[in-house]
Amino acid sequence: xxxxxxxxxxxxxxxxxxxxxxxxxxxxxxxxxxxxxxxxxxxxxxxxxxxxxxxxxxxxxxxxxxxxxxxxxxxxxxxxxxxxxxxxxxxxxxxxxxxxxxxxxxxxxxxxxxxxxxxxxxxxxxxxxxxxxxxxxxxxxxxxxxxxxxxxxxxxxxxxxxxxxxxxxxxxxxxxxxxxxxxxxxxxxxxxxxxxxxxxxxxxxxxxxxxxxxxxxxxxxxxxxxxxxxxxxxxxxxxxxxxxxxxxxxxxxxxxxxxxxxxxxxxxxxxxxxxxxxxxxxxxxxxxxxxxxxxxxxxxxxxxxxxxxxxxxxxxxxxxxxxxxxxxxxxxxxxxxxxxxxxxxxxxxxxxxxxxxxxxxxxxxxxxxxxxxxxxxxxxxxxxxxxxxxxxxxxxxxxxxxxxxxxxxxxxxxxxxxxxxxxxxxxxxxxxxxxxxxxxxxxxxxxxxxxxxxxxxxxxxxxxxxxxxxxxxxxxxxxxxxxxxxxxxxxxxxxxxxxxxxxxxxxxxxxxxxxxxxxxxxxxxxxxxxxxxxxxxxxxxxxxxxxxxxxxxxxxxxxxxxxxxxxxxxxxxxxxxxxxxxxxxxxxxxxxxxxxxxxxxxxxxxxxxxxxxxxxxxxxxxxxxxxxxxxxxxxxxxxxx
Numbered sequence: 229x230x231x232x233x234x235x236x237x238x239x240x241x242x243x244x245x246x247x248x249x250x251x252x253x254x255x256x257x258x259x260x261x262x263x264x265x266x267x268x269x270x271x272x273x274x275x276x277x278x279x280x281x282x283x284x285x286x287x288x289x290x291x292x293x294x295x296x297x298x299x300x301x302x303x304x305x306x307x308x309x310x311x312x313x314x315x316x317x318x319x320x321x322x323x324x325x326x327x328x329x330x331x332x333x334x335x336x337x338x339x340x341x342x343x344x345x346x347x348x349x350x351x352x353x354x355x356x357x358x359x360x361x362x363x364x365x366x367x368x369x370x371x372x373x374x375x376x377x378x379x380x381x382x383x384x385x386x387x388x389x390x391x392x393x394x395x396x397x398x399x400x401x402x403x404x405x406x407x408x409x410x411x412x413x414x415x416x417x418x419x420x421x422x423x424x425x426x427x428x429x430x431x432x433x434x435x436x437x438x439x440x441x442x443x444x445x446x447x448x449x450x451x452x453x454x455x456x457x458x459x460x461x462x463x464x465x466x467x468x469x470x471x472x473x474x475x476x477x478x479x480x481x482x483x484x485x486x487x488x489x490x491x492x493x494x495x496x497x498x499x500x501x502x503x504x505x506x507x508x509x510x511x512x513x514x515x516x517x518x519x520x521x522x523x524x525x526x527x528x529x530x531x532x533x534x535x536x537x538x539x540x541x542x543x544x545x546x547x548x549x550x551x552x553x554x555x556x557x558x559x560x561x562x563x564x565x566x567x568x569x570x571x572x573x574x575x576x577x578x579x580x581x582x583x584x585x586x587x588x589x590x591x592x593x594x595x596x597x598x599x600x601x602x603x604x605x606x607x608x609x610x611x612x613x614x615x616x617x618x619x620x621x622x623x624x625x626x627x628x629x630x631x632x633x634x635x636x637x638x639x640x641x642x643x644x645x646x647x648x649x650x651x652x653x654x655x656x657x658x659x660x661x662x663x664x665x666x667x668x669x670x671x672x673x674x675x676x677x678x679x680x681x682x683x684x685x686x687x688x689x690x691x692x693x694x695x696x697x698x699x700x701x702x703x704x705x706x707x708x709x710x711x712x713x714x715x716x717x718x719x720x721x722x723x724x725x726x727x728x729x730x731x732x733x734x735x736x737x738x739x740x741x742x743x744x745x746x747x748x749x750x751x752x753x754x755x756x757x758x759x760x761x762x763x764x765x766x767x768x769x770x771x772x773x774x775x776x777x778x779x780x781x782x783x784x785x786x787x788x789x790x791x792x793x794x795x796x797x798x799x800x801x802x803x804x805x806x807x808x809x810x811x812x813x814x815x816x817x818x819x820x821x822x823x824x825x826x827x828x829x830x831x832x833x834x835x836x837x838x839x840x841x842x843x844x845x846x847x848x849x850x851x852x853x854x855x856x857x858x859x860x861x862x863x864x865x866x867x868x869x
Contacts, residue, residue, distance in 0.1 A: 285297040285298055285299055286299060286300050287299065287300040287303075287325070287326075288325045288326075289326060289327070289328060289338075290325075290326075290327040290328070291327075291328050291331050291334065291335045291338045292331070292334050292335045293335070294335040294338075296338065296339075296342065298342060302342075302345040302346050303342075303345055303367075305345070305373075305374065306344070306345050306367075306369055306373060306374050306377060306378070307345070307367040307368060307369055307373070308367070308368030308369070308370065308372070308373050309366065309367045309368045310367065311373070313326070331363065331366060332359055332362035332363045332365075332366055332407050332410050333356075333359030333360070333362065333363050333407070336359075337356070337359040337360060337363045338363065340356065340360060341360070341363055341364070341367065341369075341378070344378055352381065352382065352385045354389075354390055354393075354396040354399040354400050354403075355399060355403060356403075357382055357385050357386055357390065357400060358386075358400050358403045358404050358407055358411060358416055359403065359407060360378060360382050361379070361382040361383065361386065361414060361416065362407050362410035362411060362414065364377070364378035364379045364382060365379065365410065365414060366410070386400070386416065386419070390420075391419060391420070391423045394424065394427050394447060394450075395450065397420050397423050397424055397427075398424070398450045398451070398453070398454070400416070400420055401417065401420040401421070401424070401454060401458055402453065402454060402455075404416055404417050404420070404458075405455050405458070417458065417461070418461075421458065421461045421462045421465050422465050424451070424462050424465075425462055425465030425466040425468070425469050425471075426465075426469060428447075428451075428462075428466050428471065428475065428479075429466055429469040429470070429471040429475070448478065448479060448482040449482070449486070451479060451482070451483070452479075452482050452483040452485075452486040452487065453486075456487070456531060456532050456535050457535075459483055459535075460535055460538075460539055462479075463476055463479060463480070463539050464539070466479070467541070473541040473543040473545065473546035474545070474546055476539075476541045476546060477541060477546035477547045480536055480539065480540065480547070481547070481551050483536070484532075484536055484551070484554075484555065487532055488529060488532060488533065488558055490558070490561075491554050491555070491557075491558055492554075526562055529558075529562050530562045530563070530564060533555065533558055533559050533562055533564050534564055534565060534568055536555065537555065537559070537564070537568045537571065537572055538568070540575065544578055544579055547575075548579075548582065549576060549579040549580065549582040549583045549587070550582075550583070550584065550587050552572065552575060552576045552579070553576060553583065553587040553588065553590070554587070555572060556569070556572050556573065556576060556590065556616070557590050557591070559572060560590065560593055560613065560616070561593050570619075573616065573619055573620050573623060574623045576620055576623075577620050577621075577623035577624040577626075577627055578624075578627060580620065580621075580624045580642055580645070581641045581642060581645075583645060585645065585648045585649055585652055588617055588645070588649050589612050589649075589652060589653075590612060590613040590616055590617070591611070591612060591613065592609060592610050592611060592612055592613045593613075609658060610653075610656055610658050610659050610663075611653070611656040611658065611659075612652075612653050612656065614653060614659070614663050614667060617649065617667070618666070618667055618670065621642075621646065621667070621670045621671070622670070624642060625670075625671075625672075639671065639672070639674075639675035640675065640676075640677060642671070642675070643671055643675045643676045643677075643681075644681060646667070646668075646670070646671060647676075647681025647682050647684070647685055648681060650664065650667065650668055650681075650682070650685035650689075651681065651684050651685040651688050654685050654686075654688040654689035654692060655688060655692050656692075657692060657693065659689075661689075661693075661696070661700050661703070661704065664689055664704070665703065665704060665707065668682065668685070668686075668704075668707050669707055673709075676709075676712065677712070678712055678713075678714060679708050679709050679710075679712040679713055679717075680713060680714050680716075680717045682707065682708050683708055683713060683717055683721065686704050686705060686707070686708060687724065687726065687727075689704065690704070690726045690727075691726060698728065701726075701727070701728050702728045702730065702731070705727060705728055705730075705731040708731075710731070710734040710735050710737075710738040711738050711741075713735065713738065715739070715742060718735050718736075718738060718739040718742070719739070721735040722735050722736055722739065
């Protein structure tokens, strides 16, 4: 005869609540026939009542939303907590009814506990061993109650099975995230963190080229799946083991890249694409982040950033500058504590020589409050956070003053970086002249050996701001030292109509000085080249002397040609000028002879006319009026002729 025994279920069945009232779930387990046969043979012992299916459950226990109808004796025989309870009579069909508050692991773990109490087989796995250990501690299932109880079994499994495997330890540690503070009090988290740290410090070292193998990448990925507080404890334990700082840095970088969305977004400044396009890029990034829930979960992200900053290794070679600048950008975005932001800026200043221009282009994140303040102030919102870079430069100069031996090389590299950064932000139309000037003058005068980069930045700023007043242009050009410009930069500046006239004159003057210096420098080298010792490269100096002599001969030949051409042109000019004088003389003689002929002809005609007038019209000359008429008529005839 097969018997069924009502006890804890393996799979819950949710009851259909037609009236809408909140009711707990009720489940049951069917005991296999083999176990019932074994139970029948134990009827004379203290567990004989297990086999009798006609015995009704005498206790009802509620864990979360699930009710378990079970027998009191199996629990009392293995659980000290249940043994110490004072059962109160219930008004339900069962004799006793109570509820377990804040039970570790919930109803699923309690089901496994009941299977263990009834003698059914129980499988311990890395997924359930932590919850079973906490639940057995909650129910006081110790060796004092019964030999081979659940506390000893779970402890043995954790010690000899879980802690010997990297993956099982990670799994147990992830399951501990919902079991606090039980796992902390039972030292499960500490033991798992120590085991992971020991395996990480004694495992395979990273390769020389810094690459990560597939196995190492999987380990880092599993480590990055942990909660931030557990990850910090592992990093602290790894540091206590004396591991290399590169291992700690690699773990932190991988954790940040996985848990901080947007840290790998590359925003490469303007680069000729226009201010508007980059502004749209930032807006699209923030809108996509808001849709995915990253910005709404700002508190968790802020906690992760603050925790990672606090556990950064002090060694400069452990974390690259590129990652530090990414962390600074995320810290500004999520409004991290100012003290941690300042600490991160100082850390970046120590390795500023390794930075790239695109990494320094930190966007200017503004919230609604900041935008309202900027609307009422004359300072407009800039594309990039220039103030942060200004503070990093100041921290760098303070560090350089403390270490004077490395001052020269460090400032030289940073000066190139700063000039490139100025050229990148100069395309921002909202960047004020004062900010640009203060940032350009932040480095001392001797830090820049060449001012070509500074000239390019100033020219870009003036070109982007065509309405810039003349006094502001002169103020910006005063930052630049024309004597430190290269010959190509001088030639470009001499033809640049955007520069002030005074600056152009200074550039031309410095260009002439450089050309004179270069010519003078060649003369002593040619004279001393013959006196060099045989250890020097004599063939190279001879070739230079020959080339200089050939150039001089070519210049002399060209000068002779120019002089001959000039002489020929002068002779032609003299010939042309002499022929013009002869022509003018001939024309003057011909004109004088023509005047003589013309005058003689007029005088002859005038005499003939006077004689004819006296013979024909002599009687009319008595009247003056007639004389006037005759003269006027003569003049008309002469003019007509």
